[in-house]
Amino acid sequence: MSKQQAQKGKKEAEQQKPRKTYLFRLYPTHKQRDVLEEWLGLCCETYNAALDERKSAYRMAGVSLAYEHQCAELPGCKEVRPELGEVPSQVLQDAVKRVDRAFEDFFRRVENAEKPGYPRFRSRSRYDSLTFKQYGNSFHVLSGSKKNKGTLVLSKLGHVKMVMHRAIKGRPKTAIVKRTPTGKWYVSISAELNEEELQEKRLPACPEEVGIDVGLKAFAYLSTGEAIAHPRFFRAEEAALARASRKLSKAPRGSKEREKKRTVVARVHERIVNRRKNFIEQEVCKLIKRFGLFAVEALVVRNMIRNPNLAKSIADASWSMFFTHLLDKAEEAGRVVVRVNPAYTSQTCSACGHRQPMPLSVRVYECPHCGLVIHRDHNGSLNILEEGLKAVGRHSRVIPEAPGLQPWGVVTPHELSSKHKTV
Numbered sequence: 001m002s003k004q005q006a007q008k009g010k011k012e013a014e015q016q017k018p019r020k021t022y023l024f025r026l027y028p029t030h031k032q033r034d035v036l037e038e039w040l041g042l043c044c045e046t047y048n049a050a051l052d053e054r055k056s057a058y059r060m061a062g063v064s065l066a067y068e069h070q071c072a073e074l075p076g077c078k079e080v081r082p083e084l085g086e087v088p089s090q091v092l093q094d095a096v097k098r099v100d101r102a103f104e105d106f107f108r109r110v111e112n113a114e115k116p117g118y119p120r121f122r123s124r125s126r127y128d129s130l131t132f133k134q135y136g137n138s139f140h141v142l143s144g145s146k147k148n149k150g151t152l153v154l155s156k157l158g159h160v161k162m163v164m165h166r167a168i169k170g171r172p173k174t175a176i177v178k179r180t181p182t183g184k185w186y187v188s189i190s191a192e193l194n195e196e197e198l199q200e201k202r203l204p205a206c207p208e209e210v211g212i213d214v215g216l217k218a219f220a221y222l223s224t225g226e227a228i229a230h231p232r233f234f235r236a237e238e239a240a241l242a243r244a245s246r247k248l249s250k251a252p253r254g255s256k257e258r259e260k261k262r263t264v265v266a267r268v269h270e271r272i273v274n275r276r277k278n279f280i281e282q283e284v285c286k287l288i289k290r291f292g293l294f295a296v297e298a299l300v301v302r303n304m305i306r307n308p309n310l311a312k313s314i315a316d317a318s319w320s321m322f323f324t325h326l327l328d329k330a331e332e333a334g335r336v337v338v339r340v341n342p343a344y345t346s347q348t349c350s351a352c353g354h355r356q357p358m359p360l361s362v363r364v365y366e367c368p369h370c371g372l373v374i375h376r377d378h379n380g381s382l383n384i385l386e387e388g389l390k391a392v393g394r395h396s397r398v399i400p401e402a403p404g405l406q407p408w409g410v411v412t413p414h415e416l417s418s419k420h421k422t423v
């Protein structure tokens with residue numbers, strides 16, 4: 001095995017270790033903020049220069065430059081541009097690494113015959129994060145004596161105030177310092193968990209199974225007949241976002257007013273994301289405690305997000321976040337998540353397997369074959385569960401011998417929760 005291969009193998013093994021990411025708010029001083037902004041600018045320049053060099057090398061000589069080659073050029077760049085030396089060298093190297101990753105992703109997409117999207121230059125405002133690697137060298141975390149008071153120590157910058165609302169478990173590996181569009185600063189620290197810490201997160205085994213269908217009327221529908229309603233703030237936030245976007249589009253281009261309106265839009269966006277995140281974390285937490293197996297639709301999220309309808313695009317973003325979070329938490333807790341093909345889940349009768357067209361406007365599934373009458377999304381979630389169980393080989397649908405014997409009613413969440421209590 002060559003040295004390079006050995007390094008690659010080692011890297012992959014490291015990536016496989018389970019990690020947990022912590023997000024903390026940072027409160028840099030004015031001076032520190034200026035320094036961070038300057039570093040962002042210099043990293044952005046480095047990124048664009050590295051990208052430009054790769055493009056030209058390919059265009060003029062048909063050569064693709066390696067990350068190592070480009071990194072080796074950095075000291076030379078620092079001689080010409082001494083201010084580059086003010087940025088911690090690992091942080092600067094990471095800017096070059098990002099170009100490398102952008103090309104890797106690009107070639108992977110080409111290989112998979114996806115829409116490739118050639119790596120693009122970044123504008124100064126879109127380059128908003130700095131990566132610090134090597135804990136103990138380029139960054140440090142100090143937890144203060146008082147509650148929540150922590151400090152992030154960054155090389156060449158010093159002590160930055162950090163609110164630690166929870167203690168970090170495991171060994172920190174990287175810290176990504178990020179500026180939001182409204183000028184807030186955060187750090188996301190990813191830590192490697194050891195076996196003991198992983199065991200702590202495991203929940204006792206649970207035999208309960210559930211199928212989850214996402215719908216437009218309710219946020220999600222469970223095969224138990226319960227619905228998770230859209231949180232009430234969705235509507236209000238949608239309206240606020242539409243209002244702010246309208247005002248932004250009316251403000252003259254390049255004016256100070258437009259800048260202000262842009263900040264308002266960014267602030268509403270940030271608020272929506274935060275509230276959505278809280279909502280999803282709470283719901284996922286409840287689900288993980290109750291069920292041991294989850295069957296969900298394998299949604300093609302990329303297509304969904306392209307939807308031009310604002311209300312729907314917000315809902316879509318929530319679902320993809322919901323599924324991602326569910327997968328993460330399930331893995332930690334040792335739960336099973338099965339993703340099933342969403343084809344026909346709404347058209348098929350969950351009792352007898354009969355299939356009929358179901359336009360979106362039809363809210364109730366009425367089966368002409370077995371007489372089942374059931375809420376559309378409840379029916380979908382039962383089919384999803386069925387498919388999921390089939391996929392893991394647990395059992396498959398038992399088709400009732402005499403159709404029409406057991407017409408199931410639509411179970412409301414209220415009825416169901418009272419049932420649960422009496423059991």
Ligand SMILES: [Zn+2]
Pocket residue numbers: 349350351352353354367368369370371372
């Ligand atoms: Zn039927």
